[in-house]
Structures are given as structure tokens and as C-alpha cells.
Amino acid sequence: MSNKINRRAFLGMAAAGTAGIVLGDLMGLANNGRASSNEEVLKSVEALGEDPSTIIDFYGANQTGIVTPSQKFICMASFDVTTESVKDLQKLLRDWSKMSAEMMAVKPWDGSQKDTQFPPADTGEQVGLQPASLTITIGFGSGLFEKDGKDRFGLASRKPKSFTRMPKFHGDLIQEMATHGDIVVQACADDPMICFHVIRNLAKASRGSAHLRWQQAGQWGMKPGGTQRNLFGFKDGTNNPDINNIAFMNQNVWMDGTGDEPAWLKGGTFMVVRRVHMRIETWDQVAYKEQEIIIGRQKPSGAPMDGKLEFDQPNFGADPSGNVTAVDSHVRLSNPRTGEASERERILRRGFNFMNGLDPVGRVDAGLLFICFNRSIEKQFEPIQRRLTNPKMPDQMLAYTQTTGGGYYVVPPGAKDANSYIGEGLFN
Numbered sequence: 001m002s003n004k005i006n007r008r009a010f011l012g013m014a015a016a017g018t019a020g021i022v023l024g025d026l027m028g029l030a031n032n033g034r035a036s037s038n039e040e041v042l043k044s045v046e047a048l049g050e051d052p053s054t055i056i057d058f059y060g061a062n063q064t065g066i067v068t069p070s071q072k073f074i075c076m077a078s079f080d081v082t083t084e085s086v087k088d089l090q091k092l093l094r095d096w097s098k099m100s101a102e103m104m105a106v107k108p109w110d111g112s113q114k115d116t117q118f119p120p121a122d123t124g125e126q127v128g129l130q131p132a133s134l135t136i137t138i139g140f141g142s143g144l145f146e147k148d149g150k151d152r153f154g155l156a157s158r159k160p161k162s163f164t165r166m167p168k169f170h171g172d173l174i175q176e177m178a179t180h181g182d183i184v185v186q187a188c189a190d191d192p193m194i195c196f197h198v199i200r201n202l203a204k205a206s207r208g209s210a211h212l213r214w215q216q217a218g219q220w221g222m223k224p225g226g227t228q229r230n231l232f233g234f235k236d237g238t239n240n241p242d243i244n245n246i247a248f249m250n251q252n253v254w255m256d257g258t259g260d261e262p263a264w265l266k267g268g269t270f271m272v273v274r275r276v277h278m279r280i281e282t283w284d285q286v287a288y289k290e291q292e293i294i295i296g297r298q299k300p301s302g303a304p305m306d307g308k309l310e311f312d313q314p315n316f317g318a319d320p321s322g323n324v325t326a327v328d329s330h331v332r333l334s335n336p337r338t339g340e341a342s343e344r345e346r347i348l349r350r351g352f353n354f355m356n357g358l359d360p361v362g363r364v365d366a367g368l369l370f371i372c373f374n375r376s377i378e379k380q381f382e383p384i385q386r387r388l389t390n391p392k393m394p395d396q397m398l399a400y401t402q403t404t405g406g407g408y409y410v411v412p413p414g415a416k417d418a419n420s421y422i423g424e425g426l427f428n
């Protein structure tokens with residue numbers, strides 16, 4: 001990807017004698033003892049399967065963390081804006097954009113500060129760590145445009161027409177304080193400390209203008225390649241659209257700012273977050289065969305029920321009664337494969353497993369932080385979600401899951417350079 005600089009590219013640039021700002025930062029990494037030798041870096045790259053020195057550029061037409069290959073860790077947080085001043089809101093977004101660009105570039109810093117009469121400028125837990133492909137994605141909830149019928153910041157006319165708060169779907173047990181929020185921040189990296197550091201520092205900088213409403217960390221295993229597994233033990237992401245298929249991303253993910261799409265959202269998208277609790281104690285008592293029927297895929301390979309290999313495509317048309325793949329299995333309901341109609345609906349999933357310890361009555365509090373990006377929530381996510389939660393024939397998996405939080409967010413385009421910021425188009 002063009003906004004990605006990794007060690008191999010860095011070594012190439014160094015050989016060619018081209019020292020840009022990112023290159024300077026990478027040399028800083030080496031100077032600060034983060035990478036004592038190339039061999040050491042390459043060894044850790046091999047162990048993790050990822051290059052820990054990878055820096056992703058914050059600036060560009062689209063925000064990062066959407067079509068970026070998924071990192072291993074996430075920390076997601078949602079904020080309520082507490083200020084009533086539009087100037088404060090603009091300052092917050094400007095400050096957060098500048099900080100995000102700097103955190104993603106991991107400006108070399110040794111943790112020292114000249115004026116010790118003030119709290120540390122940066123909390124410091126990232127000192128000595130690698131950039132780990134950090135991406136930061138910022139989105140807005142509908143409450144930023146209008147809350148309780150009030151046009152708080154004069155932005156109501158900027159709200160995309162169909163954009164609402166996430167409704168309650170059949171089976172949801174929504175915890176208000178784990179749902180919605182005016183601004184969401186998604187920090188993803190191959191190091192969990194790097195993700196937490198982002199949210200902590202943005203929260204610190206938001207004092208007086210916004211406060212944290214909810215926060216959720218998540219992760220995948222350290223598998224070097226291939227499809228990851230969710231906490232039901234199934235491969236998750238197999239039939240995701242290809243992020244390198246630009247034409248498809250332009251059709252299903254990115255807005256072009258025409259028609260019903262406001263011009264300020266050209267290069268933006270919508271993000272849906274569902275914090276889905278998984279009843280894993282109950283699931284773990286379900287027979288192996290039954291688990292495959294519920295999901296509609298084979299457990300070891302991830303292949304469809306009528307296929308052999310993971311990426312074989314199922315043929316539901318040849319199985320109208322669902323003898324091979326149950327008609328109420330998760331995959332058959334989420335994509336009934338009705339040709340062009342289901343192609344137009346396809347969403348880009350980018351979720352993570354989460355493990356929060358035990359709930360107050362001793363059950364494992366774990367699940368999937370389901371995240372998806374789509375150009376239209378109304379025409380893509382919602383029809384899929386409604387099929388999965390249709391009370392007349394719900395997804396069989398619904399008996400083992402319960403959504404407790406999340407939200408709908410609109411993700412503005414990227415900031416083009418250091419003079420612009422995320423969400424700037426809202427105020428023009």
C-alpha cells in the first residue's frame with residue numbers, strides 16, 4: 001500500500017540515500033534502542049509475521065484502518081462531546097488529527113520534558129515501542145449533528161439524510177453506556193500498548209471538550225497469515241471482499257459525495273460497531289456437527305458445507321431446502337447469494353475478538369467486536385442485520401450471541417496534509 005513504509009522499503013531508501021521524515025523517524029527508532037540491529041528486527045518480523053517498524057501515513061484521501069490489512073489489536077473508544085462551543089469542537093478535531101499523525105509516525109521521543117512543572121506532554125508508555133502499523137480512524141455519531149432535537153453546533157444540515165442512531169434489533173440487550181457516542185476513535189496496531197496509548201492520550205487532550213463514554217479492546221491471535229478464528233473456533237473473514245479490489249471498494253465502501261451523499265463526505269464511509277457477547281459456556285456444550293450447521297461452514301478448513309477448500313463458493317441454489325447448508329445458518333442468511341442484489345449489499349468486516357474477564361455472575365464476558373464499513377448502512381448493513389434477526393426465522397447463531405453495545409458512525413475522508421484535519425469539511 002502506498003501509505004505504508006516498512007523496513008524493507010526503509011533499507012532500500014537508506015541505500016538510495018533518500019531521507020524523508022518517516023525515514024528520519026525510523027532512524028530514530030534504531031537510535032533509541034528499539035531496533036539494535038537489522039537482524040533483530042527481521043527476527044521479530046518473522047516471529048510475528050508482521051514488520052513491527054511499519055509506519056502508515058495518517059494523511060490521504062481516505063482515513064486509515066478501513067482498507068488497511070487488519071492488525072492484531074484494537075482499542076476502540078467513543079466520546080461524548082461536552083463543550084457547547086463549535087470553536088472548541090474544531091480545536092479538538094484539529095488537535096486530535098495532529099496528535100494522530102504524530103502517534104502514527106511514532107516521533108522518536110525519550111520521555112524527557114524540559115518544563116517539569118506541567119504534567120508530561122505524552123503519557124509515555126509507548127516510549128521504546130515500535131510503530132506496529134498503527135492506524136487511527138475517527139468517526140462521528142448522529143448526536144454530533146443533532147441531540148435531543150437540538151442543533152448543538154449548527155451542523156444538523158450537514159448530517160447525511162439516512163443517518164440515525166443505531167436502532168435496537170431483535171434480541172439486542174443494549175447497555176446505553178456501551179453504545180452510541182458523538183465521536184468514535186478506532187486505534188489498531190500490532191501492539192496492544194500502542195493502541196491503548198492512543199486512546200489514553202486523545203482522552204487526556206479532550207479534557208473540557210469531551211469525555212469517554214465507552215471503550216473496548218480486542219485482538220486476534222498472533223497467526224502470521226491466513227484467516228483468523230473467532231471465539232466459536234471458526235475462521236472469520238473468509239468471504240470478506242478483497243481490500244485490493246479498488247473498483248469494489250469504490251462501489252461498496254467509499255462515498256463519492258454525489259446523489260444523497262453530502263459532498264463533504266467524498267472519500268468517507270459509514271462504520272457499524274456491534275459489541276456482540278458470545279455465550280461461550282453454552283456454545284462449548286454444542287456438538288461439533290451442530291456447530292457447523294449453525295455457522296454453515298466446516299470448522300477445520302472454513303470451507304462451505306458443499307465445498308472442500310476455504311475459498312470455494314457455496315451453491316445455495318442447488319440446495320433449496322437447506323439439506324447441506326441450513327437455510328437459517330449464519331452464512332446463508334448473511335449472504336443468500338442472490339447475484340447482483342447480494343453483491344451490492346456486501347460490507348467490509350474488520351472486527352476483533354474481545355475478552356473482558358468475567359461478568360458479575362461469573363460468566364465469561366467475551367465475544368466479537370463486530371466492525372464493518374459500508375457506503376450505505378440503510379442499503380447494506382441493515383438488510384443483512386434484519387435477515388439475521390428476523391423473529392420469524394432468526395440466524396441459528398442468535399441463540400448463542402447477544403449484542404450489548406456499539407453504534408453507527410459516519411467516517412469522514414482523510415486529512416490531506418498537516419494543514420487540514422479530520423472533519424474539516426463539516427465546517428466549510
Ligand SMILES: C=CC1=C(C)c2cc3[nH]c(cc4nc(cc5[nH]c(cc1n2)c(C)c5CCC(=O)O)C(CCC(=O)O)=C4C)c(C)c3C=C
Pocket residue numbers: 230232234235236237238239240274276277278295297330331334335347367368370381384385388401
Ligand atoms: C450484520 C452483520 C453481521 C454480524 C453482526 C455478524 C456477527 C458474527 N459473525 C460471526 C461469525 C461468522 N460470520 C461469517 C460470515 C459473515 N458474517 C456476516 C455478517 C455479520 N456477522 C457476513 C456478511 C458474512 C459473510 C457471508 C458470506 O458472504 O459468505 C462467518 C463465515 C466466514 C466468513 O466469511 O467470514 C463466520 C464464522 C460471529 C461469531 C458473529 C458474532 C458474534
Ligand SMILES: [Fe+2]
Pocket residue numbers: 330334
Ligand atoms: Fe458473521
